Amino acid sequence: xxxxxAPKFVPLVESNEMTSPVAKRVVAETLRPxxxxxxxxxxxxxxxxxxxxxxxxxxxxxxVTLIDSGAETVSEVSMLLDYFGLAADGSQPATNQFxxxxxxxxxxxxxxxxxxxxxxxxxxxxxxEPTDVQPAALKTVVIASKNQGKVKELAxxxxxxxxxxxxxxxxxxxxxxxxxxxxxxxxARLKADxxxxxLELPVVADDxxxxxxxxxxxxxxxxxxxxxxxxxxxxxxxxxxxxxADIPAEKRTATFHTTLVFAKPNxxxxxxxxxxxxxxxxxxxxxxxxxxxYDPYFxxxxxxxxxxxxxxxxxxxxxxxxxxMRALEAKWRDWYKED
Ligand code: IMP
Numbered sequence: 001x002x003x004x005x006a007p008k009f010v011p012l013v014e015s016n017e018m019t020s021p022v023a024k025r026v027v028a029e030t031l032r033p034x035x036x037x038x039x040x041x042x043x044x045x046x047x048x049x050x051x052x053x054x055x056x057x058x059x060x061x062x063x064v065t066l067i068d069s070g071a072e073t074v075s076e077v078s079m080l081l082d083y084f085g086l087a088a089d090g091s092q093p094a095t096n097q098f099x100x101x102x103x104x105x106x107x108x109x110x111x112x113x114x115x116x117x118x119x120x121x122x123x124x125x126x127x128x129e130p131t132d133v134q135p136a137a138l139k140t141v142v143i144a145s146k147n148q149g150k151v152k153e154l155a156x157x158x159x160x161x162x163x164x165x166x167x168x169x170x171x172x173x174x175x176x177x178x179x180x181x182x183x184x185x186x187x188a189r190l191k192a193d194x195x196x197x198x199l200e201l202p203v204v205a206d207d208x209x210x211x212x213x214x215x216x217x218x219x220x221x222x223x224x225x226x227x228x229x230x231x232x233x234x235x236x237x238x239x240x241x242x243x244x245a246d247i248p249a250e251k252r253t254a255t256f257h258t259t260l261v262f263a264k265p266n267x268x269x270x271x272x273x274x275x276x277x278x279x280x281x282x283x284x285x286x287x288x289x290x291x292x293x294y295d296p297y298f299x300x301x302x303x304x305x306x307x308x309x310x311x312x313x314x315x316x317x318x319x320x321x322x323x324x325m326r327a328l329e330a331k332w333r334d335w336y337k338e339d
Contacts, residue, residue: 002037006030006049013048014106016113019055027055034060043067051114079200083140099124138264138336140164142171144191144205153321154204157329166201174198179221184209184259187221189271192263200265202336204328208258208320210294212240212282214247223293233293237286240297244282252282256298256307256320260328262335272335276323280307291315 008026017023034042042064044050050070057066081087088094098121100107112119141158143151146168155165168174177194181187184207191205209223219226219240227235244252255277262272278300286296288308295307300318307315316322 002034002039004031004034006046009052010046010048013051014110016110018051023052024055027052028059031056031059039064041065041067044069047073098122101126138202140166140201142195142199142201142203143167144177144195144203150206153316154206154325157325157332161333168195171199179207181207181221184221184257185261185273185275188259188261189263189268189273192261192271193268196263196265202262202264204260204262206258206260206321206324208256210240210254210256210298212244212252212254214251214253215243218243237294237297240282240294241284244284249281249284253279254282254298255279256294258320258324260324262328262332270335270338272328272331274324274327274331276320276325276327278318278320278323 008030012018012023012026039060040063042056042060044053044056044066047070049056050066050068053066053068057064060066078087096117098107098111098119100121100123102123104121104123107121108119111117111121139162141163143154143165144167145151145154148167148169151165151167151169158165174195175198177191177198179187179190181190187207188205191207192203195205196203207221209220211217211220219236223236225231225236227239257275257277260274260276264270281299281301282294282297283299283306286308287299287306288296288310290310290312291308295315298307299305300307303310303318307319310318
Protein backbone atom coordinates (compact mmCIF):
# COMPACT_ATOMS: atom_id res chain seq x y z
CA UNK A 1 0.00 0.00 0.00
CA UNK A 2 1.34 3.41 -0.87
CA UNK A 3 0.00 6.93 -1.10
CA UNK A 4 0.69 9.91 -3.26
CA UNK A 5 -0.56 13.48 -3.00
CA ALA A 6 -1.48 15.09 -6.31
CA PRO A 7 -2.09 18.76 -5.48
CA LYS A 8 -1.49 19.84 -9.08
CA PHE A 9 -4.56 17.93 -10.24
CA VAL A 10 -6.97 20.29 -8.45
CA PRO A 11 -6.11 23.49 -10.37
CA LEU A 12 -6.14 21.51 -13.62
CA VAL A 13 -9.70 20.43 -12.94
CA GLU A 14 -10.84 23.79 -11.65
CA SER A 15 -9.54 25.55 -14.72
CA ASN A 16 -11.30 23.03 -16.93
CA GLU A 17 -7.95 21.81 -18.27
CA MET A 18 -8.93 18.19 -18.15
CA THR A 19 -7.85 17.00 -21.57
CA SER A 20 -5.18 19.48 -22.65
CA PRO A 21 -1.55 18.52 -23.39
CA VAL A 22 -0.57 20.31 -20.17
CA ALA A 23 -2.93 18.10 -18.20
CA LYS A 24 -1.52 14.99 -19.88
CA ARG A 25 2.00 15.99 -18.94
CA VAL A 26 1.14 16.91 -15.33
CA VAL A 27 -0.75 13.66 -14.80
CA ALA A 28 2.08 11.58 -16.30
CA GLU A 29 4.75 13.34 -14.20
CA THR A 30 2.74 13.18 -10.98
CA LEU A 31 1.93 9.49 -11.27
CA ARG A 32 5.41 8.40 -12.36
CA PRO A 33 6.45 7.28 -8.82
CA UNK A 34 3.55 4.80 -8.85
CA UNK A 35 4.61 3.02 -12.02
CA UNK A 36 6.34 -0.39 -12.00
CA UNK A 37 5.40 -0.99 -8.39
CA UNK A 38 2.90 -3.75 -9.13
CA UNK A 39 -0.04 -1.54 -8.18
CA UNK A 40 -3.37 -3.20 -8.99
CA UNK A 41 -5.85 -0.70 -7.49
CA UNK A 42 -5.75 3.06 -7.23
CA UNK A 43 -8.21 4.89 -4.99
CA UNK A 44 -8.72 8.39 -6.32
CA UNK A 45 -9.06 9.92 -2.87
CA UNK A 46 -10.05 13.45 -3.86
CA UNK A 47 -13.33 14.09 -5.64
CA UNK A 48 -11.48 16.23 -8.20
CA UNK A 49 -9.32 13.35 -9.40
CA UNK A 50 -12.02 11.28 -11.13
CA UNK A 51 -12.54 14.15 -13.56
CA UNK A 52 -9.07 13.29 -14.86
CA UNK A 53 -9.92 9.61 -15.01
CA UNK A 54 -9.13 8.96 -18.71
CA UNK A 55 -5.67 10.50 -18.31
CA UNK A 56 -5.02 8.65 -15.05
CA UNK A 57 -6.12 5.33 -16.54
CA UNK A 58 -3.94 5.93 -19.56
CA UNK A 59 -0.85 6.49 -17.44
CA UNK A 60 -1.52 3.64 -14.99
CA UNK A 61 -2.56 1.15 -17.69
CA UNK A 62 -5.75 -0.81 -18.23
CA UNK A 63 -4.88 -3.48 -15.66
CA VAL A 64 -5.12 -1.02 -12.77
CA THR A 65 -8.60 -0.67 -11.23
CA LEU A 66 -9.54 2.91 -10.41
CA ILE A 67 -11.85 3.49 -7.45
CA ASP A 68 -13.87 6.64 -7.90
CA SER A 69 -14.46 8.59 -4.69
CA GLY A 70 -16.75 10.93 -6.67
CA ALA A 71 -19.06 8.04 -7.50
CA GLU A 72 -19.05 6.97 -3.84
CA THR A 73 -20.01 10.51 -2.84
CA VAL A 74 -22.82 10.59 -5.38
CA SER A 75 -24.23 7.34 -4.04
CA GLU A 76 -24.00 8.67 -0.44
CA VAL A 77 -25.74 11.91 -1.42
CA SER A 78 -28.46 10.03 -3.26
CA MET A 79 -29.00 7.86 -0.16
CA LEU A 80 -29.34 10.98 2.02
CA LEU A 81 -31.75 12.60 -0.47
CA ASP A 82 -33.85 9.44 -0.39
CA TYR A 83 -33.69 9.31 3.39
CA PHE A 84 -34.96 12.87 3.78
CA GLY A 85 -37.56 12.41 1.03
CA LEU A 86 -35.86 15.06 -1.11
CA ALA A 87 -35.16 12.97 -4.18
CA ALA A 88 -37.29 14.06 -7.15
CA ASP A 89 -39.84 11.44 -8.11
CA GLY A 90 -39.61 12.19 -11.84
CA SER A 91 -43.13 13.57 -12.11
CA GLN A 92 -41.99 17.12 -11.36
CA PRO A 93 -39.59 19.27 -13.36
CA ALA A 94 -36.10 19.21 -11.85
CA THR A 95 -35.09 22.25 -9.83
CA ASN A 96 -31.76 22.96 -8.25
CA GLN A 97 -30.17 25.37 -5.90
CA PHE A 98 -26.45 25.60 -5.30
CA UNK A 99 -24.58 26.51 -2.14
CA UNK A 100 -20.88 26.90 -1.67
CA UNK A 101 -18.69 27.43 1.34
CA UNK A 102 -16.01 28.95 -0.92
CA UNK A 103 -15.86 31.78 -3.46
CA UNK A 104 -19.28 31.95 -5.17
CA UNK A 105 -17.98 33.56 -8.41
CA UNK A 106 -15.37 30.89 -8.85
CA UNK A 107 -17.85 28.16 -7.99
CA UNK A 108 -20.35 29.47 -10.58
CA UNK A 109 -17.68 29.49 -13.25
CA UNK A 110 -16.33 26.01 -12.58
CA UNK A 111 -19.65 24.29 -11.84
CA UNK A 112 -21.28 26.08 -14.80
CA UNK A 113 -18.56 24.71 -17.08
CA UNK A 114 -18.91 21.17 -15.84
CA UNK A 115 -22.68 21.05 -15.70
CA UNK A 116 -23.28 23.16 -18.82
CA UNK A 117 -25.76 25.19 -16.77
CA UNK A 118 -26.02 28.77 -15.60
CA UNK A 119 -25.12 28.38 -11.94
CA UNK A 120 -25.87 31.05 -9.36
CA UNK A 121 -24.69 29.72 -6.03
CA UNK A 122 -25.35 31.25 -2.63
CA UNK A 123 -22.53 31.33 -0.16
CA UNK A 124 -23.05 29.66 3.20
CA UNK A 125 -20.87 29.93 6.26
CA UNK A 126 -20.54 26.92 8.51
CA UNK A 127 -19.44 28.17 11.91
CA UNK A 128 -18.78 24.81 13.45
CA GLU A 129 -19.50 21.18 12.99
CA PRO A 130 -22.71 20.18 14.76
CA THR A 131 -21.72 17.81 17.54
CA ASP A 132 -24.99 16.47 18.87
CA VAL A 133 -26.47 15.37 15.57
CA GLN A 134 -26.05 11.78 14.47
CA PRO A 135 -25.33 11.11 10.81
CA ALA A 136 -28.63 10.48 9.01
CA ALA A 137 -27.82 6.86 8.27
CA LEU A 138 -27.45 6.23 12.01
CA LYS A 139 -31.01 7.32 12.72
CA THR A 140 -32.42 4.15 11.22
CA VAL A 141 -31.93 0.64 12.57
CA VAL A 142 -32.89 -2.45 10.60
CA ILE A 143 -33.93 -5.64 12.38
CA ALA A 144 -32.77 -8.54 10.20
CA SER A 145 -36.01 -10.49 10.41
CA LYS A 146 -39.38 -10.65 8.72
CA ASN A 147 -41.00 -12.11 11.85
CA GLN A 148 -43.15 -9.21 13.03
CA GLY A 149 -43.25 -10.51 16.63
CA LYS A 150 -39.46 -10.48 16.88
CA VAL A 151 -39.23 -7.12 15.13
CA LYS A 152 -41.75 -5.56 17.51
CA GLU A 153 -39.97 -6.83 20.62
CA LEU A 154 -36.57 -5.57 19.49
CA ALA A 155 -37.89 -2.32 17.99
CA UNK A 156 -39.10 -0.96 21.33
CA UNK A 157 -35.63 -0.26 22.75
CA UNK A 158 -34.56 1.74 19.69
CA UNK A 159 -37.83 3.59 19.19
CA UNK A 160 -37.65 4.78 22.79
CA UNK A 161 -34.48 6.64 21.74
CA UNK A 162 -36.11 8.28 18.73
CA UNK A 163 -34.63 5.95 16.10
CA UNK A 164 -36.66 4.73 13.14
CA UNK A 165 -36.87 0.95 13.07
CA UNK A 166 -37.25 -1.02 9.87
CA UNK A 167 -37.24 -4.74 9.18
CA UNK A 168 -36.32 -6.90 6.19
CA UNK A 169 -39.97 -6.64 5.13
CA UNK A 170 -39.17 -3.00 4.21
CA UNK A 171 -36.45 -4.13 1.80
CA UNK A 172 -38.02 -6.86 -0.34
CA UNK A 173 -35.31 -6.58 -3.00
CA UNK A 174 -32.37 -7.27 -0.69
CA UNK A 175 -30.71 -10.65 -1.27
CA UNK A 176 -31.10 -13.17 1.57
CA UNK A 177 -27.90 -13.75 3.52
CA UNK A 178 -27.39 -17.53 3.88
CA UNK A 179 -26.93 -18.86 7.43
CA UNK A 180 -23.91 -21.06 6.79
CA UNK A 181 -22.19 -20.60 10.18
CA UNK A 182 -21.36 -23.38 12.65
CA UNK A 183 -22.32 -21.36 15.72
CA UNK A 184 -25.12 -18.97 16.68
CA UNK A 185 -22.60 -16.13 16.75
CA UNK A 186 -21.28 -16.90 13.28
CA UNK A 187 -24.79 -16.92 11.84
CA ALA A 188 -25.85 -13.74 13.63
CA ARG A 189 -22.67 -12.01 12.45
CA LEU A 190 -23.16 -13.20 8.86
CA LYS A 191 -26.66 -11.74 8.84
CA ALA A 192 -25.87 -8.47 10.66
CA ASP A 193 -22.70 -7.74 8.63
CA UNK A 194 -24.23 -8.92 5.35
CA UNK A 195 -27.40 -6.87 5.58
CA UNK A 196 -25.60 -3.82 7.04
CA UNK A 197 -23.28 -3.85 4.02
CA UNK A 198 -26.09 -4.37 1.51
CA LEU A 199 -28.43 -1.76 3.04
CA GLU A 200 -25.74 0.69 4.22
CA LEU A 201 -27.59 0.91 7.52
CA PRO A 202 -26.99 -0.42 11.05
CA VAL A 203 -28.51 -3.87 11.46
CA VAL A 204 -29.44 -6.07 14.42
CA ALA A 205 -29.53 -9.81 13.69
CA ASP A 206 -30.19 -12.79 15.93
CA ASP A 207 -29.74 -16.50 15.88
CA UNK A 208 -31.28 -18.86 18.41
CA UNK A 209 -31.74 -22.51 19.06
CA UNK A 210 -31.81 -25.40 21.45
CA UNK A 211 -28.73 -27.29 22.64
CA UNK A 212 -29.22 -30.65 24.33
CA UNK A 213 -26.25 -31.90 26.37
CA UNK A 214 -26.90 -35.59 25.77
CA UNK A 215 -26.92 -34.90 22.01
CA UNK A 216 -23.59 -33.02 22.07
CA UNK A 217 -25.31 -29.67 21.63
CA UNK A 218 -27.71 -30.72 18.84
CA UNK A 219 -29.90 -29.49 17.27
CA UNK A 220 -27.99 -26.18 17.83
CA UNK A 221 -27.80 -24.01 14.73
CA UNK A 222 -29.97 -26.58 12.95
CA UNK A 223 -32.87 -26.15 15.41
CA UNK A 224 -35.27 -24.77 12.81
CA UNK A 225 -34.50 -27.56 10.31
CA UNK A 226 -33.59 -30.47 12.62
CA UNK A 227 -35.98 -32.84 10.85
CA UNK A 228 -34.86 -31.52 7.45
CA UNK A 229 -35.69 -28.37 5.53
CA UNK A 230 -39.40 -27.88 4.92
CA UNK A 231 -40.26 -29.65 8.18
CA UNK A 232 -42.26 -28.10 10.98
CA UNK A 233 -42.09 -27.83 14.77
CA UNK A 234 -43.93 -31.15 15.24
CA UNK A 235 -41.42 -33.06 13.09
CA UNK A 236 -38.46 -31.40 14.85
CA UNK A 237 -39.91 -32.29 18.27
CA UNK A 238 -40.61 -35.88 17.18
CA UNK A 239 -37.00 -36.32 16.08
CA UNK A 240 -35.73 -34.78 19.33
CA UNK A 241 -37.81 -37.07 21.50
CA UNK A 242 -36.84 -40.14 19.44
CA UNK A 243 -33.14 -39.31 19.81
CA UNK A 244 -33.54 -38.94 23.58
CA ALA A 245 -35.59 -42.11 24.05
CA ASP A 246 -32.87 -43.93 25.99
CA ILE A 247 -31.68 -40.98 28.04
CA PRO A 248 -32.94 -40.80 31.65
CA ALA A 249 -34.72 -37.63 32.81
CA GLU A 250 -31.82 -36.26 34.91
CA LYS A 251 -29.48 -36.42 31.88
CA ARG A 252 -31.82 -34.56 29.53
CA THR A 253 -30.41 -31.15 30.41
CA ALA A 254 -30.68 -28.51 27.69
CA THR A 255 -30.13 -24.82 26.98
CA PHE A 256 -31.98 -22.36 24.81
CA HIS A 257 -29.48 -19.84 23.47
CA THR A 258 -29.71 -16.54 21.58
CA THR A 259 -26.92 -14.45 20.14
CA LEU A 260 -27.70 -10.91 19.03
CA VAL A 261 -25.29 -8.95 16.85
CA PHE A 262 -25.53 -5.24 16.13
CA ALA A 263 -23.44 -4.16 13.11
CA LYS A 264 -22.61 -0.86 11.48
CA PRO A 265 -22.06 -0.94 7.70
CA ASN A 266 -18.65 -2.26 6.66
CA UNK A 267 -17.21 -2.37 10.20
CA UNK A 268 -17.47 -6.06 11.11
CA UNK A 269 -14.50 -5.87 13.49
CA UNK A 270 -16.57 -3.59 15.74
CA UNK A 271 -19.74 -5.68 15.93
CA UNK A 272 -21.53 -5.61 19.27
CA UNK A 273 -22.22 -9.23 20.27
CA UNK A 274 -24.41 -10.25 23.23
CA UNK A 275 -25.79 -13.60 24.36
CA UNK A 276 -28.65 -14.88 26.45
CA UNK A 277 -29.56 -18.35 27.58
CA UNK A 278 -31.87 -20.32 29.82
CA UNK A 279 -31.36 -23.83 31.22
CA UNK A 280 -33.97 -26.54 31.41
CA UNK A 281 -34.70 -30.18 30.76
CA UNK A 282 -36.36 -31.96 27.84
CA UNK A 283 -39.47 -33.79 29.04
CA UNK A 284 -40.94 -36.86 27.35
CA UNK A 285 -44.50 -35.53 27.46
CA UNK A 286 -45.36 -32.12 25.99
CA UNK A 287 -47.25 -29.55 28.09
CA UNK A 288 -48.74 -26.13 27.36
CA UNK A 289 -50.15 -24.35 24.33
CA UNK A 290 -48.18 -21.11 24.28
CA UNK A 291 -44.93 -20.28 22.57
CA UNK A 292 -43.56 -22.17 19.58
CA UNK A 293 -40.86 -24.61 18.48
CA TYR A 294 -39.50 -26.78 21.29
CA ASP A 295 -41.36 -24.89 24.06
CA PRO A 296 -43.81 -27.68 25.03
CA TYR A 297 -40.89 -30.05 25.77
CA PHE A 298 -38.62 -27.52 27.52
CA UNK A 299 -39.20 -27.97 31.25
CA UNK A 300 -38.05 -25.34 33.75
CA UNK A 301 -37.45 -27.14 37.09
CA UNK A 302 -37.51 -23.92 39.17
CA UNK A 303 -40.94 -22.95 37.85
CA UNK A 304 -42.31 -26.50 37.58
CA UNK A 305 -43.63 -25.63 34.10
CA UNK A 306 -42.65 -26.02 30.49
CA UNK A 307 -41.88 -22.93 28.43
CA UNK A 308 -45.21 -23.43 26.63
CA UNK A 309 -47.06 -23.07 29.94
CA UNK A 310 -45.79 -19.51 30.44
CA UNK A 311 -47.53 -16.39 29.16
CA UNK A 312 -45.55 -14.33 26.63
CA UNK A 313 -44.52 -11.81 29.29
CA UNK A 314 -43.52 -14.54 31.79
CA UNK A 315 -41.44 -16.17 29.05
CA UNK A 316 -39.74 -12.87 28.17
CA UNK A 317 -38.61 -12.44 31.77
CA UNK A 318 -36.60 -15.68 31.82
CA UNK A 319 -36.04 -16.64 28.19
CA UNK A 320 -32.80 -16.74 26.21
CA UNK A 321 -34.15 -14.08 23.85
CA UNK A 322 -35.31 -11.87 26.74
CA UNK A 323 -31.90 -12.21 28.43
CA UNK A 324 -30.04 -11.37 25.21
CA MET A 325 -32.28 -8.34 24.68
CA ARG A 326 -31.58 -7.11 28.20
CA ALA A 327 -27.83 -7.50 27.54
CA LEU A 328 -28.21 -5.50 24.32
CA GLU A 329 -30.33 -2.85 26.06
CA ALA A 330 -27.51 -2.32 28.59
CA LYS A 331 -24.80 -1.87 25.97
CA TRP A 332 -26.02 -0.60 22.62
CA ARG A 333 -26.21 3.14 23.31
CA ASP A 334 -22.52 3.56 24.17
CA TRP A 335 -21.50 1.34 21.27
CA TYR A 336 -23.76 3.22 18.86
CA LYS A 337 -22.27 6.58 19.78
CA GLU A 338 -18.71 5.44 19.09
CA ASP A 339 -17.24 6.67 15.83
P1 IMP B 1 -34.49 -18.37 15.40
O1 IMP B 1 -33.01 -18.22 15.18
O2 IMP B 1 -35.04 -17.46 16.45
O3 IMP B 1 -35.27 -18.36 14.12
O4 IMP B 1 -34.70 -19.84 16.02
C1 IMP B 1 -34.31 -21.00 15.32
C2 IMP B 1 -35.07 -22.20 15.84
O5 IMP B 1 -34.72 -22.47 17.19
C3 IMP B 1 -36.58 -22.05 15.85
O6 IMP B 1 -37.15 -22.39 14.61
C4 IMP B 1 -36.99 -23.02 16.95
O7 IMP B 1 -37.01 -24.34 16.45
C5 IMP B 1 -35.84 -22.89 17.93
N1 IMP B 1 -36.15 -21.87 18.94
C6 IMP B 1 -35.58 -20.66 19.07
N2 IMP B 1 -36.12 -19.98 20.09
C7 IMP B 1 -37.08 -20.76 20.60
C8 IMP B 1 -38.00 -20.57 21.67
O8 IMP B 1 -38.07 -19.55 22.34
N3 IMP B 1 -38.83 -21.60 21.89
C9 IMP B 1 -38.80 -22.76 21.17
N4 IMP B 1 -37.99 -22.96 20.15
C10 IMP B 1 -37.11 -21.98 19.87
